Every structure is written in structure tokens, then in C-alpha cells.
Amino acid sequence: MTHPKSIAVLPFVNTSPGKENEFFCDGITEEIIHALAKIEQLKVTSRTSSFFFKGKNLPLAEIGRELGVANLLEGSLRVSGDRLRISAQLINVSDDSHFWSESWDRKLEDIFAIQDEISLRIADKLREYLGHLEIADQLVQAPTGKVEAYRHYLQGKSLFNKWNPEHANQAIGYFEKALQIDPDLIDAHTGLADAYSFLAVAGFAPREIAWAKAIESMQRAKALDPQNAPLNYLLANQAFFTEADFGQSMQFARQAIASKPTYAEGHQFLAFLFMLRDDMKKAGEHLRYARSIDPLNPETKFYQAYFLYRSQSFDQAEVLLLELLEANAKNLPALITLIYVLLKKEAFDRAERLIFNSPQEGIMPDEKLGLACLLRVMQGKVGEYQQLFAELEANASGDTSFQAHAYLFLVYGALNEAKKAFSVLEKLFQYRSSILFLAFGDPLAAPLRHNAEFPLYQKRIFALPNPVVRPVKRNSAELSEADATDYLRVLEQFMETESPFLDPSLSLRSLANQLEMHPNQLSWLLNEKQGKNFNAYINGFRVAHFIKLLADPRNASISLIGLAYESGFNSKTVFNTVFKKETGMTPKEFHKNSGLSD
Structure with a gap:
């Protein structure tokens, strides 16, 4: 059932001559989304799902159903010299009625005041129409006093949202330009950190160099505002993927949500961490919230598929993973997880085709070797897996061969060699291998769960810090x-x-x-x-x-x-x-x- 107090802000239409101000439209749309998301009683669709409909001429009722919202906001922006003209209108999805519209004509230098004015006006109209909402006196805080720095930041953000190495590198240039004008623009620092960590994790840049630059930007952002939600989300990722520190990662992820309770990415990552810890109840809670505000994000769908896999609902997981790969054949996490699903279902022929027929730039060598070895072991083909096994053991002898470590752990588990499997697991602590984190509780490691050492390692790996304490916010609106x-x-x-x-x-x-x-x-x-x-x-x-x-x-x-x-x-x-x-x-x-x- 659609929540009556729900809204999606559709991407504002650029009515300026040419396309050069497209990023400005996107930036204003995002700011309004962020502003309205600060209203606790209002469900606001996240940016990724709202922007799914950019440039698509679909009936509003269909968009509303897809996003699961009762109301939509449409708008347009025109930049002419130093002037901005913005129009916005609110629409009730159920009957396609427009129950409010307004226009603003202001100076470009007043952009942040305009965003706050528009956001407050929209919030007021929603409250009058839908019922009680507690609205702050100010919804948009100016991130910088320098409009040109903000323009460069928006250009960088627009490029980075394309999620490919070429545009990520271009985005880095714009973030750096923004910081040359205003070194205290925290969004540009987190933008740089996000771009460099993306290049590092995806293998599009030397891992150590890219992570070093990402961490440097995170530290600069931390000096400006240690509570910043995107910063803490990035710190959570960095703690997990470079330090293999589960407790620290959990603490940063919780801080991200404490700072911004509607942060979809934070909820997704917390769901992921709780899945690894086998706390499927809490994982499900965070995942359901992320799905409710960001239903069309492919990342949300992947986390849902991974949740189903870790819950051993293999058939349901397979359906979602195939949908993801149909939309993007290069979705490597979906491909690897699908192979895992097929191995658990003993659909060995299909798994074999995916392992050996994947494009060269897809599955990395150690991962392909590990998957092939695991496949042959599960098939019971002793003669075929022995050579692969010897090669995998040789590759895993290196200190940083993290994927070889992980697959050797799984293979030992499949062979019921628990002692050898747990000796490999020690490398998680020695060499900070996040890949081993993922392998430890994986359904493919199920044979190891019956060993007496398994719960001891589980306790050691997933020890949590003291939870973040959020001060209880008193409802300032409530009267005696x-x-x-x-x-x-x-x-x-x-x-x-x-x-x-x-x-x-x-x-x-x-x-x-x-x-x-x-x-x-x-x-x-x-x-x-x-x-x-x-x-x-x-x-x-x-x-x-x-x-x-x-x-x-x-x-x-x-x-x-x-x-x-x-x-x-x-x-x-x-x-x-x-x-x-x-x-x-x-x-x-x-x-x-x-x-x-x-």
C-alpha cells in the first residue's frame, strides 16, 4: 500500500538554451530531494530511483506506481545570464491532479536561498494537503559562499554519477577545481574520495595509490565535519575493504545513518554488514527501508539478491541476478553471485558455462581459478580438480593473493578439511583480507559451520564496538x-x-x-x-x-x-x-x- 505522505522529486527539466546547464538542473533536483528527506514523517524517494525516469516520457501514474509514492514534484529551470527562473508543481498520482504550482525568478548568486525557499514552500504545501509534518525553519544549508565552486562541484557530481572510469577521472578534475576556489567545500572532498575509491575497488586505477588519495580526501572532510553522512559511509567502506575491520566499518555505517536517517546507501551497507554477521533480521530491516526509498537502484536489487542468497532462497536470488545481468552483462558482483547460486543448486553445467565462457575482462584470474577448482570439487571430479587445486595453493602462498586465499578456504571447506580451512582464515587477520570476510559465512562454506571452531572465529571476526548512541529528539511540535x-x-x-x-x-x-x-x-x-x-x-x-x-x-x-x-x-x-x-x-x-x- 502506498504511503500517503510520500513523494518523488523528478529530475528538473533544463529549459535553458543548449545543454551546458543540465548539471545545474540535476543539482537543484538533488538538493530538494535532500531537503525534503530531512522531514521525518515524509517518505522521499532517493536520487537514483528518481533519476531513473530522466528523459523518459511516461505517464505520471506509472511513475508513481513504480516508485511507490502518492505524490510527485515536477519542475523546470532556465538560466539566462545571471538570472534563474525555476518552476515547480505538485501532482497527486492517484488522479493526476496538480494541487500546487509556483515560479521563482531570482539572481544566480542567490541559488542556496532559492533552494531553501523552494524546499520550504513545497514542504508547507505538502503539509497543508497531506497532514502534519514537522518542518525545520531551514532545510537547505549553503555548502559554500562561492557559487563558482558550487558550479564546479555540480559538474563533477553529474559526471561521476555516470559510473565509469572515463567520467570518474573527469569528475576528479572538477572536484579539484571546486576546492581550489573553496578548500572547505566538504562535498567536493567526499566527491574526490568517492571517485578515487570507485577507481580503486573497480580496478580502474592502481589500488594502493587510488586508496591513498581517497583516504587523504576523507581525512580532509573529517577535519571539516566528522559527522557528515557521506563521509562516514565512505569511511565504512574503507574500513571494510582496506582494513578488514568489521567493527570499525559497522561503527562508521551506523554514524552515517545517525547523521542522516534517510541515507539509502548507508542502509544498504548496514544490511550487507548484518548479512555477513548472520543477523538476517536486522539486515532485512535496513534492506526493506532502502528498497522503500530507492526501489529502482540496481545496487538495491543486488543487495536484495545477495540477501536471498545468504538466506538460502536460491531460486528467488537467481531471478533477481538474471534481471541484473540482462540490464548490464558486465555486472561482475551479480555474475559471481549467480555462479555461487548455481553451485549451491548443483546446476553445474550452467555454472561451468559462466565460469569458462565469461569475457576476458570479466572474472579475474585467481577468481576464475578458484571457481573452477570449487566446481570440480563439488562435482567430485578428483582427477580434474587436483591440478587446479595445486595451482590455487601455489597462488594462495602469497601475502596479498586475497582471492586465492578466499577460494582456497572454500575448497578446503568443500573437502571437509576444516583445520586447513581455518589456517587459511588466519590470513584475514594477518593481511587484512576483506575477501576472506565474504567467504567465511558464505553458504558455500556451509560444511565448516558444524566445526567447533566456527563460532569461535565468528565471535572473533564480527565483534562489534559499543553502538552509536543517538540523542532522543523531542517532538518540538507536540503540546501539553x-x-x-x-x-x-x-x-x-x-x-x-x-x-x-x-x-x-x-x-x-x-x-x-x-x-x-x-x-x-x-x-x-x-x-x-x-x-x-x-x-x-x-x-x-x-x-x-x-x-x-x-x-x-x-x-x-x-x-x-x-x-x-x-x-x-x-x-x-x-x-x-x-x-x-x-x-x-x-x-x-x-x-x-x-x-x-x-
């Missing part, structure tokens, strides 16, 4: 019973004596200002004590006022829509919809039944 009663009395008196509902432009924020309340408190009061959102509450007064005007003989010459406008409505469609909901009749039916139409 006595205060709520007093405010309700003031509100009712104000509505009766001042009739603020007659102003068509009345907003929850402006009414709160008139009552000298915080908007969050008024929102809470209406929803908790009146059982209505702002629009329903105000429109109830407008309908009552319309009926009063209709009964006055002095208004007999005024049309029904004219009376509606005098009652505070500014749309015929909204008036008709609200009136029927309040009275069960259309305005014409009500007029006729009242006897006033004679």
Missing part, C-alpha cells in the same frame, strides 16, 4: 493537554472573529504567524486535536460561509461560483470537490434542495 486546549480556544475564536479563511492565499504558515504559534505546532494541533489537515480545516469554514451567503436573499443575483470566490475559494474545481465531500451534494444540488433556487 493544557496548552493544546488553550490554543484550540484561541484558534476557534480567531476563526470566528477574524475570518482568515476568506483570504484565498491563506497558508498554514501565515495563519500560525497570525496566531503567534510555530507552524509545526499548528499543524500538530489540527491533525491531533481536530483530526484534519490544514486544507480540510480551512475549507470547512469556507463551505459554511458559502452556505451562509447562499441563504442571504441579498446575494440572489450572485452566481454560485461568485459566492465561492467570496468565501475564500480560488478554484471552481476545488470548490466543487470540497463542497461535495463536506455535504454529500454538488453546489447545484444543494442550492436546489434548499429551496433557494425558486
Whole structure:
């Protein structure tokens, strides 16, 4: 069931001449997504899933169903000289109705103030339409005082989001340009760290050099803000993949979520860590949240497939992995996991085809050797695996042959050579091998689970630090019973004596200002004590006022829509919809039944 308080921000359309400001559109879209995601009661689709629909002309109802949201935000941006023109509109997915739209014309130098203004305006309108949301007074913090640095950062981010080595290297250049202008732009530091770690993990750059540069950028970001969510996500990855330090990785991942509870990547990585630790309940919780806000991200689908594999739901895992490989035949994690699935299912012929017929640039040599050896062992082909086994043992004798270590561990397990398997596992601690981490609890290592040493290693490998303690946030909107009663009395008196509902432009924020309340408190009061959102509450007064005007003989010459406008409505469609909901009749039916139409 779609959550009513949910929204996806679709990529803003660039209406500027040429394509050079495309990155600016993407940047503003991302900032609005990040801003709205700060509202705890609102479910906001992550960037990757929202941007899946960029350039695709699909019905809004279909997009809403795919993303599982009740509302969509569309927008456009035009840059002309030093001016920005931004338009945005909110759409209800269920009936394709546009319930708010607005435009802004501002100076480019005011970009951060514009983003905050737009985000707050959107949040206010959603609250009036959907019900209580607790909204901060400011949703967008200026990351830099220098617009040119921000422009270079956005260009770098736009390139890096293409996820290939050529664009990642170009992105590095733009991040460096941004930092030349503003050395304290933390997003550019984390952008550099992300780009270098991507090149290191994917094998597109010398591993040690690329990781060294990534770590240097992380340290600079840490000096600026150690709580930063993307930074802690990167630190979690670095602790796992270069230090094989599970506890430290878990601590950084938890900090990422503590700093930004809606951070999809952080939830994905925490799910992954809990899978390795065999805590499938917690893994499932984090994975479900990541899927709810980032359902179309291929990485989310891979984590779901890996979760199914680790849960030994091999048939279901296979379906998802085949979908991933159909979309991207070079998805190496999906390919390797699919081979694992086929080995567990004893579909040896299919596994063999994938192992030996994969492109040269796909599976790395030690991994292909290890998979081939494991396949022959599981098939019981002693004569064929012995030569492969000897070669694998020779390769695993090196200190940094991490993939050979991992597969030798699995092969020993398949051969029920537990003592030898655990002797290989010691290299995890000696040489900081994250690949051995992955192999330890893998379903392919199932024979080792029955050994008395297995739980001892499990405890040693997956020891956790003290959990991150998040301070309990008090709901600042909630009023005591006595205060709520007093405010309700003031509100009712104000509505009766001042009739603020007659102003068509009345907003929850402006009414709160008139009552000298915080908007969050008024929102809470209406929803908790009146059982209505702002629009329903105000429109109830407008309908009552319309009926009063209709009964006055002095208004007999005024049309029904004219009376509606005098009652505070500014749309015929909204008036008709609200009136029927309040009275069960259309305005014409009500007029006729009242006897006033004679």
C-alpha cells in the first residue's frame, strides 16, 4: 500500500538554451530531494530511483506506481545570464491532479536561498494537503559562499554519477577545481574520495595509490565535519575493504545513518554488514527501508539478491541476478553471485558455462581459478580438480593473493578439511583480507559451520564496538493537554472573529504567524486535536460561509461560483470537490434542495 505522505522529486527539466546547464538542473533536483528527506514523517524517494525516469516520457501514474509514492514534484529551470527562473508543481498520482504550482525568478548568486525557499514552500504545501509534518525553519544549508565552486562541484557530481572510469577521472578534475576556489567545500572532498575509491575497488586505477588519495580526501572532510553522512559511509567502506575491520566499518555505517536517517546507501551497507554477521533480521530491516526509498537502484536489487542468497532462497536470488545481468552483462558482483547460486543448486553445467565462457575482462584470474577448482570439487571430479587445486595453493602462498586465499578456504571447506580451512582464515587477520570476510559465512562454506571452531572465529571476526548512541529528539511540535486546549480556544475564536479563511492565499504558515504559534505546532494541533489537515480545516469554514451567503436573499443575483470566490475559494474545481465531500451534494444540488433556487 502506498504511503500517503510520500513523494518523488523528478529530475528538473533544463529549459535553458543548449545543454551546458543540465548539471545545474540535476543539482537543484538533488538538493530538494535532500531537503525534503530531512522531514521525518515524509517518505522521499532517493536520487537514483528518481533519476531513473530522466528523459523518459511516461505517464505520471506509472511513475508513481513504480516508485511507490502518492505524490510527485515536477519542475523546470532556465538560466539566462545571471538570472534563474525555476518552476515547480505538485501532482497527486492517484488522479493526476496538480494541487500546487509556483515560479521563482531570482539572481544566480542567490541559488542556496532559492533552494531553501523552494524546499520550504513545497514542504508547507505538502503539509497543508497531506497532514502534519514537522518542518525545520531551514532545510537547505549553503555548502559554500562561492557559487563558482558550487558550479564546479555540480559538474563533477553529474559526471561521476555516470559510473565509469572515463567520467570518474573527469569528475576528479572538477572536484579539484571546486576546492581550489573553496578548500572547505566538504562535498567536493567526499566527491574526490568517492571517485578515487570507485577507481580503486573497480580496478580502474592502481589500488594502493587510488586508496591513498581517497583516504587523504576523507581525512580532509573529517577535519571539516566528522559527522557528515557521506563521509562516514565512505569511511565504512574503507574500513571494510582496506582494513578488514568489521567493527570499525559497522561503527562508521551506523554514524552515517545517525547523521542522516534517510541515507539509502548507508542502509544498504548496514544490511550487507548484518548479512555477513548472520543477523538476517536486522539486515532485512535496513534492506526493506532502502528498497522503500530507492526501489529502482540496481545496487538495491543486488543487495536484495545477495540477501536471498545468504538466506538460502536460491531460486528467488537467481531471478533477481538474471534481471541484473540482462540490464548490464558486465555486472561482475551479480555474475559471481549467480555462479555461487548455481553451485549451491548443483546446476553445474550452467555454472561451468559462466565460469569458462565469461569475457576476458570479466572474472579475474585467481577468481576464475578458484571457481573452477570449487566446481570440480563439488562435482567430485578428483582427477580434474587436483591440478587446479595445486595451482590455487601455489597462488594462495602469497601475502596479498586475497582471492586465492578466499577460494582456497572454500575448497578446503568443500573437502571437509576444516583445520586447513581455518589456517587459511588466519590470513584475514594477518593481511587484512576483506575477501576472506565474504567467504567465511558464505553458504558455500556451509560444511565448516558444524566445526567447533566456527563460532569461535565468528565471535572473533564480527565483534562489534559499543553502538552509536543517538540523542532522543523531542517532538518540538507536540503540546501539553493544557496548552493544546488553550490554543484550540484561541484558534476557534480567531476563526470566528477574524475570518482568515476568506483570504484565498491563506497558508498554514501565515495563519500560525497570525496566531503567534510555530507552524509545526499548528499543524500538530489540527491533525491531533481536530483530526484534519490544514486544507480540510480551512475549507470547512469556507463551505459554511458559502452556505451562509447562499441563504442571504441579498446575494440572489450572485452566481454560485461568485459566492465561492467570496468565501475564500480560488478554484471552481476545488470548490466543487470540497463542497461535495463536506455535504454529500454538488453546489447545484444543494442550492436546489434548499429551496433557494425558486
